[in-house]
Amino acid sequence: xxSIGVLSNDHRYQNNLIGNxxxxxxxxxxxxxxxxTEFDGEKIHPQPGVVxxxxxxxxxxxxxxxxxxxxxxxxxxxxLQQAHIPYDPDKIVAADELVxxxxxxxxxxxxxxxxxxxxxxKLDPSRFDCLRSEIDVFEKLLENLKSQNRDKDAEIVRLQQxxxxxxxxxxxLAEKIRGKSLERESMRILNVSMFEDAFxxxxxxxxxxxRPIISLMQTSGWDLNLAAKSIENxxxxxxxxxxxxxxxxxxxxxxxxxxxxxxxNVDDVLRFDDPIDSLIENPSSEFANFxxxxxxxxxxxxxxxxxxxxLDQRMLVLSGKHPRTPFYQIFARMAKWxxxxxxxATSIDPNSQIFSVNRGSKFSDVYMESVEEKKEGVVVSDGGxxxxxxxxxxxxGFRIGSTLLKSRVxxxxxxxxxxx
Numbered sequence: 001x002x003s004i005g006v007l008s009n010d011h012r013y014q015n016n017l018i019g020n021x022x023x024x025x026x027x028x029x030x031x032x033x034x035x036x037t038e039f040d041g042e043k044i045h046p047q048p049g050v051v052x053x054x055x056x057x058x059x060x061x062x063x064x065x066x067x068x069x070x071x072x073x074x075x076x077x078x079x080l081q082q083a084h085i086p087y088d089p090d091k092i093v094a095a096d097e098l099v100x101x102x103x104x105x106x107x108x109x110x111x112x113x114x115x116x117x118x119x120x121x122k123l124d125p126s127r128f129d130c131l132r133s134e135i136d137v138f139e140k141l142l143e144n145l146k147s148q149n150r151d152k153d154a155e156i157v158r159l160q161q162x163x164x165x166x167x168x169x170x171x172x173l174a175e176k177i178r179g180k181s182l183e184r185e186s187m188r189i190l191n192v193s194m195f196e197d198a199f200x201x202x203x204x205x206x207x208x209x210x211r212p213i214i215s216l217m218q219t220s221g222w223d224l225n226l227a228a229k230s231i232e233n234x235x236x237x238x239x240x241x242x243x244x245x246x247x248x249x250x251x252x253x254x255x256x257x258x259x260x261x262x263x264x265n266v267d268d269v270l271r272f273d274d275p276i277d278s279l280i281e282n283p284s285s286e287f288a289n290f291x292x293x294x295x296x297x298x299x300x301x302x303x304x305x306x307x308x309x310x311l312d313q314r315m316l317v318l319s320g321k322h323p324r325t326p327f328y329q330i331f332a333r334m335a336k337w338x339x340x341x342x343x344x345a346t347s348i349d350p351n352s353q354i355f356s357v358n359r360g361s362k363f364s365d366v367y368m369e370s371v372e373e374k375k376e377g378v379v380v381s382d383g384g385x386x387x388x389x390x391x392x393x394x395x396x397g398f399r400i401g402s403t404l405l406k407s408r409v410x411x412x413x414x415x416x417x418x419x420x
Contacts, residue, residue, distance in 0.1 A: 062112070062113070062116075063134065066106075066134075069102060069106055069109060070141065072102050073099065073102035073103065073106065073145065076098040076099040076101075076102050077099055077145065079091075079095040080096060080149075080152065081152075082095075083095045084156075087159075092156070099149065103142070103146075106138070110135065110139070113131060113135055116131075192403045195341070195348055195398070195405075196405060198337055198341050198344065202337035202340075202341050202395075203395050203408060205337050206248055206251050206252050206255065207248055208333070208334070209331055209334045210244060210247045210248040212326075212327060213247055213251070214244060216306075216307040217306075217307075220306040221306075222306070225243070227247075228243040228247065231246045231247065232249065232359075232391065232392045235392065235410075236391075236412055242372070242410065245371050245394050245410045248371075248394050249393060249394045249410070251298060251334075252393075254294070254297050255294060255298065255334065256338065256396055259338075259342055259354065260342075261342060261345045261352055261353075261354060262346060263343065263350075264286065264343045265343070266343045266344060268282060268285065268287075269287050269336055269340065270340070274329070275287075275291075275332040275335070275336040276322055276332055278336075279291060279322040279332065283320055283321070287335075287339050288322065290335060291317075291331075291332055291335045291339075292317050292318070295314075295331060298331070301314060308327075313325060313328055341398075345400060348400055348401070349400050349401045352399065352400050353398065353399045354396050354398050355396060355397050355398070355399065356396045356397075356407065357390050357393045357407045357409055358390070358393075359393075360389055361390045362389055362390075363388040363390060363409070363411055365406075366406075367397060367404065367406055368390070368407050369406040369407070369408055370388075370408075370411050371408050371409065371410050372410070372411070387413060387414050388411040388412065388414060389411065389412060389413075390410070391409075391410045392410050393409050393410075394408045395407060395408035
């Protein structure tokens with residue numbers, strides 16, 4: 001092989017490489033020229049190695065480009081793998097696009113090789129076979145890479161679905177934890193102080209329900225004196241307005257009728273400010289059943305008909321529904337606190353008791369308290385007795401351990417005989 005500089009200056013050598021017109025290929029010196037050889041009447045011209053070397057240079061360039069593209073493809077594939085750990089969607093997309101670009105470059109190389117194949121077949125069949133073999137190897141490698149890429153895509157889809165399932169599970173767990181937290185926040189420690197608070201709320205709610213009852217009776221034309229007399233006959237009221245206590249006593253007797261102290265969970269009712277929300281969320285609960293039965297027992301159908309000119313509320317309650325009407329809301333609030341009293345008493349003390357006071361009993365400030373805020377003239381002796389008697393009980397009392405919640409009663413002064 002001669003250097004390019006020598007070739008450009010040595011015209012004789014250049015002419016020898018090109019050959020003369022009749023096909024004779026000459027060496028550097030005319031004396032060293034290779035003569036033509038005849039075989040079966042045909043001329044054979046020896047081919048110097050420099051001509052094949054020139055062809056190989058062109059082929060090697062393509063192979064180098066092919067290896068460079070494959071190396072770039074491998075690098076892009078490695079970047080695609082690295083984008084998964086840690087999982088980065090943006091890097092995955094960028095790496096995937098880079099793999100596609102390199103695959104497209106390989107496709108173009110393949111097309112170029114195919115176009116050259118026909119020319120190279122005519123010029124050098126052995127070279128074509130070599131390239132064909134190399135192309136087959138790289139095509140197999142390409143197919144292998146494509147298969148791996150498809151597997152990775154399937155793995156990505158599987159992992160995305162797994163991630164979605166995990167996110168959904170986490171959301172469900174977070175919602176469950178949030179619900180438990182709300183329950184813990186609404187849950188109160190059962191103690192005597194809580195029972196005392198529930199007792200006061202129950203007493204007040206009975207008073208609050210008595211007010212619309214009396215108002216509706218007045219509006220509907222009821223005789224309140226006759227109605228109060230039918231509840232408690234022969235009672236001498238200190239004031240006319242005290243007759244409201246007779247209606248409260250009627251409501252309390254109905255609400256606590258048949259009540260037996262038993263322990264049960266009241267958290268579901270306590271966590272709602274409006275008991276109607278609890279009834280709607282749990283329409284088949286024990287509290288809902290308690291509300292329905294007590295409404296039927298406290299509000300007589302004749303009373304409801306006179307109040308509302310229909311029995312729509314009653315029919316809804318009978319069907320297991322709970323209307324969000326002002327009247328029923330007040331009733332449900334009262335039922336809530338009576339229900340809570342019944343449920344938490346034995347939870348605090350299994351030996352808890354409920355007690356009532358009979359009419360005519362002498363007033364004792366140990367077990368009773370007057371419903372009237374200021375009852376003048378109540379004189380209590382050392383034995384706990386007084387000069388007043390019980391006309392009727394408005395609210396029963398409770399004994400929780402060593403704590404006594406007094407029964408609320410309406411009193412009248414006892415008349416003492418002057419004779420012996």
